[in-house]
Amino acid sequence: MATRQLWIISLVLCSALPSAATVNWKLTVTNNIQAYQHDCVIINCTFEYNNCTEEQKKIQSTPEKGIWMKKEGMDVNLYHPNSSQIHSDFRGRTELLGNISQKNCTLKINNLRKTDAGQYIFRVEGITTKGGICHYRYIEQPVKLKVFNKDTRPVITMDEVKVGSLATVTCSINYTCVSNPPDLNWSHEQRENDSIYKNRHGDQWILTSILTFQTQESDLDTMINCTAKYNLSSSGYEEKKESTLLKLGYPPRIKEESACSKNQCVCVVDSRPPSVIRWLSSDGKSVISNISAKEYKVEYELNILDVNVGVLYCEAINRHGKSTVSFSLGSSLGFLYIVISGFAVLIIILLAAIFYMWRFRIQKEKKNTLYMMTNPLYKTTE
Ligand SMILES: *[C@@H]1O[C@H](CO)[C@@H](O)[C@H](O)[C@H]1NC(C)=O
Numbered sequence: 374m375a376t377r378q379l380w381i382i383s384l385v386l387c388s389a390l391p392s393a394a395t396v397n398w399k400l401t402v403t404n405n406i407q408a409y410q411h412d413c414v415i416i417n418c419t420f421e422y423n424n425c426t427e428e429q430k431k432i433q434s435t436p437e438k439g440i441w442m443k444k445e446g447m448d449v450n451l452y453h454p455n456s457s458q459i460h461s462d463f464r465g466r467t468e469l470l471g472n473i474s475q476k477n478c479t480l481k482i483n484n485l486r487k488t489d490a491g492q493y494i495f496r497v498e499g500i501t502t503k504g505g506i507c508h509y510r511y512i513e514q515p516v517k518l519k520v521f522n523k524d525t526r527p528v529i530t531m532d533e534v535k536v537g538s539l540a541t542v543t544c545s546i547n548y549t550c551v552s553n554p555p556d557l558n559w560s561h562e563q564r565e566n567d568s569i570y571k572n573r574h575g576d577q578w579i580l581t582s583i584l585t586f587q588t589q590e591s592d593l594d595t596m597i598n599c600t601a602k603y604n605l606s607s608s609g610y611e612e613k614k615e616s617t618l619l620k621l622g623y624p625p626r627i628k629e630e631s632a633c634s635k636n637q638c639v640c641v642v643d644s645r646p647p648s649v650i651r652w653l654s655s656d657g658k659s660v661i662s663n664i665s666a667k668e669y670k671v672e673y674e675l676n677i678l679d680v681n682v683g684v685l686y687c688e689a690i691n692r693h694g695k696s697t698v699s700f701s702l703g704s705s706l707g708f709l710y711i712v713i714s715g716f717a718v719l720i721i722i723l724l725a726a727i728f729y730m731w732r733f734r735i736q737k738e739k740k741n742t743l744y745m746m747t748n749p750l751y752k753t754t755e
Pocket residue numbers: 415417418551
């Protein structure tokens with residue numbers, strides 16, 4: 374009998390213990406939160422409440438007040454239902470999104486400041502049936518908040534396209550505030566056609582705006598801006614702008630000022646990105662010389678005295694296309710002059726040679742006649 378009673382008692386004790394353990398002072402939060410300056414952060418939070426049974430011997434009470442404190446030299450209230458008890462650094466920036474009676478302590482902090490980084494503690498208060506206050510600080514479960522003081526400007530990316538074709542420009546920004554994400558705007562309003570995407574990345578979000586537009590010649594050397602606008606709720610708005618040069622290219626354009634002069638040919642090429650430029654001989658195949666240009670507009674020269682061809686080609690190639698122009702050396706006046714004078718000299722030499730040979734022959738013939746006349750033997754040998 375005695376052993377059986379003991380067994381029942383221990384059974385009661387055993388069943389009482391787990392229930393006491395489950396109804397513990399427990400907070401369910403993300404312990405480490407990272408957020409961006411000027412953005413907001415939402416601390417998702419629920420708590421368990423045990424009616425102050427241990428401290429106040431089974432006095433009934435319900436949670437009524439939730440207070441968030443920041444652990445500093447002296448704890449400061451960053452959220453309190455009575456706003457006059459909120460520290461001035463936080464007043465107007467904090468909101469309790471959760472419902473305390475539903476044991477939800479979710480907190481939102483707007484317009485984060487670098488100085489907001491630190492440890493946050495939740496405190497709950499309930500009024501007992503006897504009019505006393507039952508309170509608990511969840512000191513074992515602090516929330517550690519890290520505020521990125523890094524540059525929070527958006528990031529613009531774009532692949533180079535040929536002018537006249539469709540450009541796709543992407544602007545993205547990371548944020549933590551789910552309730553009011555930043556707004557992304559482009560400077561190319563008149564031709565705007567953008568689509569917005571939101572992607573979750575851990576406890577962060579990435580907002581992406583993809584802009585597509587038909588590029589035109591006037592877009593060359595034009596900046597495109599993407600502005601992220603943060604809603605700081607009561608404190609207005611904060612804008613962060615990023616600018617980038619539109620990445621546009623075009624195939625090589627061989628300019629009109631390209632020409633051949635007396636002893637030099639010059640090929641003026643304008644292209645983006647810079648081209649590989651070649652001088653080709655009259656067969657259009659053999660490379661006389663070539664360069665890989667370093668700038669958009671270049672003058673590539675060729676000393677024509679080294680070349681003995683009638684036609685030359687200048688060819689420029691970049692990833693957007695190829696351009697070729699031929700130079701007829703005969704049509705170049707300077708060159709023609711050289712050619713003509715060259716011919717003249719040749720003819721003079723030839724004529725001189727003919728004349729000299731003709732005179733030599735006459736002289737020889739005369740000599741022969743003289744010989745015939747002066748040599749008496751000549752006749753006999755005949
Ligand atoms: C907060 O927690 C609830 C319940 O676990 C979940 O549904 C919700 O997505 C969470 N919110 C955020 C912002 O993490």
